[in-house]
Amino acid sequence: MTWPSFLIRRLLQALVVILLITVVVFGLLHSLPGGPARGILGAQATPDQIAAFNAEQGLDQPVPAQYLAYLGDLVTGDLGESYTLNSSVSGLITERLPKTLVITAGSGLLALLVGIPLGMWQAARRNRLADQVITGVSMIAYSTPAFFLGLLLIIAFSLNLPWFPSQAPQGASAGAVLAEPAGLVLPILTGAAAMIAVFSRYMRGATLDNLNQDYVRTARAGGTGGSRLLWGHVLRNSLTPVVAMAGYYVPVAFGGALVVEQLFNYPGMGLLFWSAAQSSDFPVLLGCILVISVATVVGTLLADIAQALIDPRVKVGQS
Amino acid sequence: MSPAENVLEIENLNVVFGGEDHEVTAVESVSLSLRAGEALALVGESGSGKSTVGFATIGLLPGNARTTGRIMVGGTETTGADEKAMRALRGNEIGMVFQEPATALNPLRRVGDQIAEVIRNHREVTRAQARAEAVQLLERVGIPQPQTRSRAFPFQLSGGQRQRVVIAMAIANRPRLLIADEPTTALDVTVQAEILDLLRDLAKDSGTGVLLITHNMGVVADFADTVAVMHQGRIVETGTVRKVLTDPAAAYTQKLLAAVPRLRTEASDEIRPSKPETEAVLSVEKLNVVYGRGPGAVHALKDVSFTVRAGQTLGIVGESGSGKSTAARVALGLIKPRSGSVELFGQELRAGRGGRALRAGIGVVLQDPASSLDPRMTVAQAIAEPLHIHRRSLSRSDLDTAVKEALEQVNLAPSLASRAPQELSGGQRQRVSLARALILKPRLLIADEPTSALDVSVQQSVLEVVAELQAELGFACVFVSHDLAVVQRVAQQVLVMRSGEVVETGPTERTLLYPETDYTRRLLDAVPVPDPDQQKIRRQARLTLAAGA
Numbered sequence: 123m124t125w126p127s128f129l130i131r132r133l134l135q136a137l138v139v140i141l142l143i144t145v146v147v148f149g150l151l152h153s154l155p156g157g158p159a160r161g162i163l164g165a166q167a168t169p170d171q172i173a174a175f176n177a178e179q180g181l182d183q184p185v186p187a188q189y190l191a192y193l194g195d196l197v198t199g200d201l202g203e204s205y206t207l208n209s210s211v212s213g214l215i216t217e218r219l220p221k222t223l224v225i226t227a228g229s230g231l232l233a234l235l236v237g238i239p240l241g242m243w244q245a246a247r248r249n250r251l252a253d254q255v256i257t258g259v260s261m262i263a264y265s266t267p268a269f270f271l272g273l274l275l276i277i278a279f280s281l282n283l284p285w286f287p288s289q290a291p292q293g294a295s296a297g298a299v300l301a302e303p304a305g306l307v308l309p310i311l312t313g314a315a316a317m318i319a320v321f322s323r324y325m326r327g328a329t330l331d332n333l334n335q336d337y338v339r340t341a342r343a344g345g346t347g348g349s350r351l352l353w354g355h356v357l358r359n360s361l362t363p364v365v366a367m368a369g370y371y372v373p374v375a376f377g378g379a380l381v382v383e384q385l386f387n388y389p390g391m392g393l394l395f396w397s398a399a400q401s402s403d404f405p406v407l408l409g410c411i412l413v414i415s416v417a418t419v420v421g422t423l424l425a426d427i428a429q430a431l432i433d434p435r436v437k438v439g440q441s
Numbered sequence: 442m443s444p445a446e447n448v449l450e451i452e453n454l455n456v457v458f459g460g461e462d463h464e465v466t467a468v469e470s471v472s473l474s475l476r477a478g479e480a481l482a483l484v485g486e487s488g489s490g491k492s493t494v495g496f497a498t499i500g501l502l503p504g505n506a507r508t509t510g511r512i513m514v515g516g517t518e519t520t521g522a523d524e525k526a527m528r529a530l531r532g533n534e535i536g537m538v539f540q541e542p543a544t545a546l547n548p549l550r551r552v553g554d555q556i557a558e559v560i561r562n563h564r565e566v567t568r569a570q571a572r573a574e575a576v577q578l579l580e581r582v583g584i585p586q587p588q589t590r591s592r593a594f595p596f597q598l599s600g601g602q603r604q605r606v607v608i609a610m611a612i613a614n615r616p617r618l619l620i621a622d623e624p625t626t627a628l629d630v631t632v633q634a635e636i637l638d639l640l641r642d643l644a645k646d647s648g649t650g651v652l653l654i655t656h657n658m659g660v661v662a663d664f665a666d667t668v669a670v671m672h673q674g675r676i677v678e679t680g681t682v683r684k685v686l687t688d689p690a691a692a693y694t695q696k697l698l699a700a701v702p703r704l705r706t707e708a709s710d711e712i713r714p715s716k717p718e719t720e721a722v723l724s725v726e727k728l729n730v731v732y733g734r735g736p737g738a739v740h741a742l743k744d745v746s747f748t749v750r751a752g753q754t755l756g757i758v759g760e761s762g763s764g765k766s767t768a769a770r771v772a773l774g775l776i777k778p779r780s781g782s783v784e785l786f787g788q789e790l791r792a793g794r795g796g797r798a799l800r801a802g803i804g805v806v807l808q809d810p811a812s813s814l815d816p817r818m819t820v821a822q823a824i825a826e827p828l829h830i831h832r833r834s835l836s837r838s839d840l841d842t843a844v845k846e847a848l849e850q851v852n853l854a855p856s857l858a859s860r861a862p863q864e865l866s867g868g869q870r871q872r873v874s875l876a877r878a879l880i881l882k883p884r885l886l887i888a889d890e891p892t893s894a895l896d897v898s899v900q901q902s903v904l905e906v907v908a909e910l911q912a913e914l915g916f917a918c919v920f921v922s923h924d925l926a927v928v929q930r931v932a933q934q935v936l937v938m939r940s941g942e943v944v945e946t947g948p949t950e951r952t953l954l955y956p957e958t959d960y961t962r963r964l965l966d967a968v969p970v971p972d973p974d975q976q977k978i979r980r981q982a983r984l985t986l987a988a989g990a
Contacts, residue, residue: 337545337546339501339545340537340539340545340607341547341558343532343611344531344536344555344562344610344613345532345562346528346559347528354558359547433548434549434594434596435594
């Protein structure tokens with residue numbers, strides 16, 4: 123399979139999944155308790171008012187027609203109105219999403235940049251002291267809840283050692299946030315810790331697996347050894363499982379953002395989702411779910427493309 | 442260096458593998474020498490320590506191995522050398538070719554780059570020079586279109602081509618010593634013959650000494666000048682190839698050679714009584730199996746027809762990818778043919794309940810005894826499993842008796858019943874598979890390469906058990922194998938397949954002695970026989986035939 127046909131095929135698959143997601147989200151919107159009318163007009167609305175609202179909003183139309191209308195709105199970026207924040211859902215998301223992406227992408231990138239070399243380094247020194255110490259620290263990092271780890275980091279690096287602010291940057295846009303990098307350190311670290319632990323564990327395992335493969339023996343029999351063996355042969359072969367997993371970590375990272383944003387008072391998607399859930403602001407909730415679902419699909423798509431770049435067999439389906 | 446100088450000298454080598462609480466001596470007091478330009482074959486069965494000697498020589502033993510004694514390669518001592526010193530030797534003074542070409546190359550790097558790396562490990566040349574040299578090496582090992590193929594990834598090459606690439610890596614820096622560890626075991630006989638020809642030419646051109654590690658006596662006869670026979674870590678006999686193969690002194694060598702199935706090239710004097718025509722147990726008619734659709738579709742079977750009769754064995758032979766296993770699987774109902782019919786015990790085989798009842802009359806033995814038994818089931822559970830499925834009414838004690846009888850049938854002690862498969866040897870495991878296959882008293886046994894993972898002596902005992910039981914129980918047998926000598930021994934009828942088609946079929950006695958097609962003839966000619974003089978004549982004949990074609 124050539125690159126264009128591979129990409130087109132994967133994109134089409136992703137589109138189908140996204141379409142299915144819209145069906146689910148639409149179904150959820152549709153089954154809101156009392157319907158959207160009750161949500162917007164409040165519990166005191168009379169049946170007449172509700173009927174009038176439904177007629178006005180097209181909610182008396184047959185369900186398939188409503189779905190098509192919903193889809194049409196989606197395409198034009200209309201996700202409906204928030205019940206509580208007096209703003210459009212898409213407006214809220216365009217304001218908050220970039221800021222959350224700063225944290226999640228930052229954590230993800232940091233986790234990959236640290237976790238991958240760390241795992242390989244450990245594998246090359248398996249069962250020696252350094253490996254065992256890092257394994258222990260990884261286990262702790264993985265099993266410590268993010269809110270607790272974040273608190274510890276604040277106490278250590280903000281209160282005891284005044285290196286970083288305990289509050290994330292409050293700028294209104296991603297650009298403004300990025301202008302204060304010191305404030306991002308603790309939130310990104312908090313978000314990345316567990317992922318670093320997971321990625322390095324995976325990478326360590328994959329590297330150890332590969333070190334026992336026949337091709338490593340062949341390379342060694344040709345006089346290749348040391349770092350050239352590790353970086354030139356083993357790295358690329360060990361990356362595939364880690365990259366695949368990184369794709370699945372997109373929703374996990376968004377889940378982590380919920381905690382991190384709460385802890386560092388950072389108004390992103392996580393806080394938006396949290397407050398919407400507390401005030402039963404369903405359009406906002408479902409808008410967030412849609413965005414996170416689409417981000418997950420895009421994440422796995424990117425992971426697939428990265429895998430095809432690493433391993434030529436992926437494209438021909440022969441891996 | 443004079444040609445008579447020894448490129449490899451091993452003195453009193455001992456290798457011990459240390460486990461958690463026990464040690465295993467893999468190699469004991471082994472001494473060998475190999476002269477430049479010659480080939481020394483190290484033969485023995487699995488576990489004899491022959492590969493360990495090879496890995497000790499190139500310094501690639503696992504970390505828990507302890508070595509004593511002396512290994513000299515071209516005058517340099519390698520025992521006790523540190524990793525850096527060994528790295529300078531590997532791929533430079535010593536090259537190595539491995540058994541499994543499918544996994545020997547890095548799947549994610551282009552083959553040309555992998556060869557170039559070995560060159561650059563030892564010589565100060567630019568990347569471009571090394572790549573150009575890699576292309577020349579690919580040409581030298583007989584890869585067509587070397588320029589294009591050097592850009593290929595391993596998965597884009599056939600098994601034989603991959604092995605050629607590994608050989609190119611091993612000879613890239615003109616080593617004095619080439620270690621070839623079962624270099625042709627995973628390849629078809631025709632490809633095996635080509636690879637051995639290639640290794641022979643390369644060694645002759647460069648004066649490289651070859652240490653050939655193999656279990657195949659035919660390969661030894663074809664390739665080696667001298668032979669060392671290993672048994673349980675020790676060398677039991679050393680000598681010239683003619684002496685060892687035709688007039689072995691050690692009892693072990695005699696036993697080993699007696700167990701090697703030999704391809705008969707002349708009709709035997711004894712005339713087998715022609716058996717009366719028995720009923721057809723399995724007959725397939727114009728089977729077609731196609732994988733995929735459109736232009737990329739693979740025709741795995743094309744109009745394949747054959748019949749197997751009660752008490753008889755049909756051997757299906759052919760190279761890998763010829764469709765011989767697919768044919769067996771269709772008969773089992775595991776693969777649904779696109780067209781054609783399968784008649785089992787006089788009834789059409791269909792999917793569903795009826796098919797399941799019919800299939801209860803088939804026993805199956807597969808190639809790899811290690812992976813075809815569930816490691817979490819005891820031997821008794823594995824053997825009894827078909828009874829649980831097809832004879833649900835049996836009582837506990839009936840089951841136990843049945844299992845005990847089945848074990849006795851295949852010459853296994855009843856005390857093995859409670860063991861786990863991984864506690865058994867390969868031959869024992871394969872006999873357990875056989876007991877499981879026969880417990881329902883099948884009318885048809887399908888055996889797919891049942892002995893190719895076994896040592897020859899073990900193979901012999903398994904084949905004997907099958908023959909005895911067939912005479913006793915009268916089942917029909919489909920015997921799929923790449924080993925023509927084995928098929929010649931067990932089968933009355935043979936089916937030769939190539940690319941999903943039946944090339945020829947007939948009584949084994951006729952087809953494998955007087956083949957009607959070039960393909961069968963080439964297959965037969967490529968089989969090395971364990972007699973150096975005879976094999977030399979066969980090789981000449983094959984090369985002449987190839988040159989003429």
